[in-house]
């Protein structure tokens with residue numbers, strides 16, 4: 412598996428010009444650990460802030476996890492996860508200069524012999540398929556009350 416270098420936004424770069432759909436850009440890619448993201452932009456007008464999921468959605472640039480401002484930022488993907496980047500210049504994130512990068516967990520070539528017995532919350536990660544045998548209880552497990560209410564009136 413060769414590592415891939417991605418220019419965010421491809422030839423458009425990191426910008427508010429041209430209404431680049433970064434969501435579409437990232438969702439068309441399959442990112443993996445060891446890939447690299449390159450943000451190309453004029454540092455006079457833009458920057459790159461890594462933010463939390465909620466700050467990404469609210470375009471809150473006040474508490475970034477990491478900040479980049481060289482205009483040619485190379486950001487290696489070191490671990491799987493969900494990464495959120497916005498431009499910190501006023502109005503730019505709101506205008507669509509934001510991108511989320513989802514990096515799935517690497518697929519193990521062979522089964523892991525010592526799978527942890529209780530899995531923990533990580534086993535239910537949205538990044539992977541739900542493990543078999545961990546399905547939620549069916550509707551019949553609900554309290555009798557809701558079943559009664561469900562009977563058509």
Ligand SMILES: [Cu+2]
Nearest residue numbers: 457498500503
């Ligand atoms: Cu910007």
